[in-house]
Amino acid sequence: MIQHEEYLLQKDTKKTSIKQIFLTNKTTSSNLSVLNGFQSITPIIVSAIEQLTSRQYLYSLTLISWLKVLDSVEPLLKHSCAWCPYCYQVWREQGEVIYIPLLWLIENVKFCPQHRILLENTCPYCHQRMLNFCQPGYCSHCGEWLGQRKPPLNLATYFSSVEYLENYQRNISCLQELIAITPSLSKRPQIQDVYLYLHERCVHLDEEGLKDLSFSFWIRSHLISNPQRCNHAYRPGISLDFLSEIVRCFNITPSQLFL
Ligand SMILES: [Zn+2]
Ligand SMILES: [Zn+2]
Incomplete structure (x- = not known):
């Protein structure tokens, strides 16, 4: 049944x-x-x-x-399938399974973290976007192989400042680790886990200590003064930016936060 x-x-x-x-x-x-x-x-x-x-x-x-941690209002997933042609090519040459990693489908992810090339979403042969359910590695329209080795890019030229590039790379690392630890979770993480962690870490800080945290205004106004309001009804989730900011500020990993 x-x-x-x-x-x-x-x-x-x-x-x-x-x-x-x-x-x-x-x-x-x-x-x-x-x-x-x-x-x-x-x-x-x-x-x-x-x-x-x-x-x-x-x-x-x-x-x-x-679902209960990240803000579902954000457009988290791309409109159409994306892929790294270099990954596809290497996997085929090495006889490995060719698949579409979840990371490639996430809106924030623009480059292959391993090969530092732009993820593609349009077939270089027929110039169409992939259908969502296609055979990984092949164009869902013309059937051509999509794998190809390409030289790495200088990512700094794609971001207006070093700060933006570092922020991007932090977000991607955070995402990679969230995906990696998913099978090891003993329970589904809740936003309250994050709030509780923040509360414990910040409740003893004075104004001076909070000033060092770039998101302190948010904590000060909503978390420390009103920890009891941190529930689903109040705010359903946090953005990836905010999560990766927490990881950075407290020098922790997502594993330490959720496992
Ligand atoms: Zn790649
Ligand atoms: Zn095609």
Whole structure:
């Protein structure tokens, strides 16, 4: 017996079925977001696929675990699939599995962290954007192989200041670690975990100490003075920027915060 079978069999026409997600509107961002991210039916869909495939822990291939931490209002996932041609090429030459890492689909991620080249989203042969559900490594329209070695870029030229570049790289490292630790989480992280950590770290700081924290105004006004207000109703999540700022300010890793 599959739970939530209405999503599979399209019994309830008001609900999005898995079939709809896979077969219709294949280029819409919402479908990418349904399976990988932050929509309310994502856990249901993933659970159904786990049952259908007899594979556990498929949720760790998605961002579901961070639903109660990151701000879902942000456009977290890209509108269409993106890829690193260098990664594809190396994986094929080395006989490795060719797949689409979750990191590539996240809106903030513009470059391959490993090869420092721009992630691509348009086929260099037919100039079309990939359908969301395509065979990794191949164009979903013309079928051409998308892998290619390219020289690394000087990322500094893409950012208006060193500060922006460092901020970008911090955010990406933070994202990489969030994705990496997902299978090791004993429970789904909650935004209160973050607030509690901040409260414990900051409640004893005086005005002078708080001044060193660039987000101190936020803590001062909403967290330290009103820690009891830090609940779901008050604020559903924090931005990736803010999370990575916490990591930087307190010199911790996301693992130390959530594991
Ligand atoms: Zn790469
Ligand atoms: Zn193509």
